[in-house]
Amino acid sequence: MERYKRFLEKLHEHVQRDWDRLIPFVGEEGAGKSTLILQSIWLYELIRGNDPTPETVLDYVVFDDRDAFKQKLLSSDPGDPIGVMDAAHILYNKDVMMPDQKDVEKSLLDIRTENYVIFLGYQDWDDIPRQLRKRRAKNAIRVPSRGTLKGYNRRQLDEKYRNLDGMQWPDHALIDTFPSLEGTRLWERFDEIDKERKRRRLQQEDDDSDGELTPQDVVSKIVVEDILDEYVEVNEFQNRAYYSKSLLKYDFPDLSDQQADQVRSALGREADPATLADLEGTDTPPSTGEGKS
Numbered sequence: 001m002e003r004y005k006r007f008l009e010k011l012h013e014h015v016q017r018d019w020d021r022l023i024p025f026v027g028e029e030g031a032g033k034s035t036l037i038l039q040s041i042w043l044y045e046l047i048r049g050n051d052p053t054p055e056t057v058l059d060y061v062v063f064d065d066r067d068a069f070k071q072k073l074l075s076s077d078p079g080d081p082i083g084v085m086d087a088a089h090i091l092y093n094k095d096v097m098m099p100d101q102k103d104v105e106k107s108l109l110d111i112r113t114e115n116y117v118i119f120l121g122y123q124d125w126d127d128i129p130r131q132l133r134k135r136r137a138k139n140a141i142r143v144p145s146r147g148t149l150k151g152y153n154r155r156q157l158d159e160k161y162r163n164l165d166g167m168q169w170p171d172h173a174l175i176d177t178f179p180s181l182e183g184t185r186l187w188e189r190f191d192e193i194d195k196e197r198k199r200r201r202l203q204q205e206d207d208d209s210d211g212e213l214t215p216q217d218v219v220s221k222i223v224v225e226d227i228l229d230e231y232v233e234v235n236e237f238q239n240r241a242y243y244s245k246s247l248l249k250y251d252f253p254d255l256s257d258q259q260a261d262q263v264r265s266a267l268g269r270e271a272d273p274a275t276l277a278d279l280e281g282t283d284t285p286p287s288t289g290e291g292k293s
Contacts, residue, residue: 004176005043007151011139012047015079015115022118022136024087024128027143033121035181036143037061037083038190040119044081054186061190063197064089079115085194087120088127089201125160134161142169150175213254215262219270228267229276241277243267 015021027033041060045052060076062069064086072082084090122128128137140152151174152160159170181187222228233244243264249255255263267273 001039001043001176001178003174004149004151004178005047007174008040008043009047011117012044015117018115020114020116020118021138022120022132023139023141024120024122024125024132024137025141025143026122026125026128029123030146031143032146032178032180033143034085034190034194035187036141036149036178037085037119037121038181038186039178041081041083042186044117048079054184054189057186058190058193061085062090063194064201066090073114073116076114076116080117082116082118084118084120087122091120091129091132092127133157142172147177147180148175149178213252215255215259215266218248218252218255218259218263219266222263222267223270228271228273231267232273232276234277241273243273 011021025033025037038057038061041057042052045057050056060081061083062072062085066089069082069084069090076082120128120132125133135154137157138154140157142150142152144150150169150172152170153173156170156173160168181190222231228243231243231247232241233247234241245257245260245264248260248263249257252260252263
C-alpha cells in the first residue's frame with residue numbers, strides 16, 4: 001500500500017488548508033470496499049500522529065443511517081476521518097429530491113472548513129449523487145477486484161462524467177494493492193457490528209412494508225369512498241381549484257411531503273379539481289395546476 005499511503009499523506013497536507021475531501025469508494029459487494037475504508041482510516045490516523053486501535057477506528061464509522069451521519073458531522077473534531085460503509089442508504093442518486101437527503105447535502109456544504117476526510121462506500125458509480133460525481137468529489141477509489149485499488153483524480157472523473165457516466169473508466173492515476181483484514185480484531189468486531197446492522201435494517205424494512213401507508217393506498221381510499229371534493233380548495237385570488245396538500249397531510253399524517261405531492265397528482269388524474277369546486281367570476285376554464293398548500 002506504499003503508493004496509496006503517499007496519496008493519503010498528500011491528502012492530509014491538502015486538507016490542512018481549510019479544505020475537506022469526499023472520496024467515493026466504488027466496487028461490487030464483497031470486493032473489499034469495507035476492508036479498504038477501514039485500512040484508510042487506520043492509515044490516516046497514523047499520518048495524523050495518532051495511535052489507532054480497532055475501537056477508535058470503528059468510532060469513525062457510520063453504516064447506513066442519515067441521522068447518524070449528520071450527528072457524526074456535528075460531533076467530530078476538525079480533521080477527523082469518517083467512513084460511511086453503505087453510503088447509498090445516506091446519499092443516493094435517485095433520492096436527490098428527498099427532503100432528508102437534501103438536508104444531508106446542505107450539511108456537506110456547511111462543513112467544508114472542518115477538514116474532514118470522508119470515505120463513502122458505493123457498489124455502483126451511478127448510485128452516487130450527481131453533485132458528487134460532477135464536482136464535489138475530487139478523487140474516487142475503485143476496487144475492481146479483491147485486494148486491488150485504482151485511484152482517480154478530478155480531471156479523470158470529469159472525463160467519465162462527460163462520457164455520460166458510461167461503463168468504461170478512464171485511465172487511473174494510481175494503482176496499488178491492499179491486504180485482507182481477515183483474522184484481525186478490527187475486522188472481527190466490524191463484521192459483528194455490520195451483520196447486526198444489516199439484520200436490524202432488514203427487520204425494519206419488513207416492519208415498514210407491513211404497516212406503511214402508501215400513496216397508492218391513500219388514493220384508492222379517497223376514490224373508493226368518493227370523497228375527492230373534501231380535499232379540494234380554491235385560490236380566491238386566481239379563482240383556481242387545487243387538491244390541498246395540507247388537508248391530505250392532516251388526514252394522513254404518515255405521508256411525507258413527496259408522497260402527498262404524489263397523491264395530489266394522482267387525484268388530478270381521477271378528477272379535475274375544478275369540476276369539484278364552486279368557481280365563479282371566470283369565463284374560461286380555470287387552471288388545474290397546483291395552488292398553494
